[in-house]
Amino acid sequence: MKLDSMYQDVILDHYKNPHGRGLRNGDAEVHHVNPTCGDEITLRVRLDGDTIKDVSYEGQGCSISQASASVLNELLVGKELTEARRIQETFLELMQSKGKAEPDDAMEEVLEDAIAFAGVSKYPARVKCALLSWMAWKDATAQALGETAGGKTA
Numbered sequence: 001m002k003l004d005s006m007y008q009d010v011i012l013d014h015y016k017n018p019h020g021r022g023l024r025n026g027d028a029e030v031h032h033v034n035p036t037c038g039d040e041i042t043l044r045v046r047l048d049g050d051t052i053k054d055v056s057y058e059g060q061g062c063s064i065s066q067a068s069a070s071v072l073n074e075l076l077v078g079k080e081l082t083e084a085r086r087i088q089e090t091f092l093e094l095m096q097s098k099g100k101a102e103p104d105d106a107m108e109e110v111l112e113d114a115i116a117f118a119g120v121s122k123y124p125a126r127v128k129c130a131l132l133s134w135m136a137w138k139d140a141t142a143q144a145l146g147e148t149a150g151g152k153t154a
């Protein structure tokens with residue numbers, strides 16, 4: 001099986017069977033949109049000290065944006081913030097690689113299913129789809145920690 005089609009299966013599976021979808025209690029809520037594709041996400045973060053207790057979300061849009069939110073939930077819930085930030089930064093690096101990143105074992109270990117988006121990085125228009133929920137998470141976490149004044153929703 002070709003790697004690309006295996007990756008597509010992972011994305012489709014998350015799209016069809018999203019992890020942790022639905023809005024639950026959170027310490028902060030953000031709403032982000034990706035106007036170029038029409039993707040939307042409302043995301044809530046709940047922290048317990050330095051641990052991510054929950055990331056809940058509702059959204060609509062393309063399979064990449066929705067699958068990415070599911071992968072984010074699966075990867076980040078239960079993690080310490082420092083670890084979660086490392087995952088987020090690694091994912092950002094992968095998505096900004098313009099298809100040139102060669103995911104190695106170390107990267108795959110950090111990103112797990114998120115590695116499936118490697119092929120998406122070749123398509124600048126789709127990169128925003130894949131990053132939508134991750135940017136929303138970063139924003140919501142900053143708000144939950146009181147690092148921003150709040151009110152920034154786009």
Ligand code: ZN
Pocket residue numbers: 034037038039061062063064065129
């Ligand atoms: Zn999209």
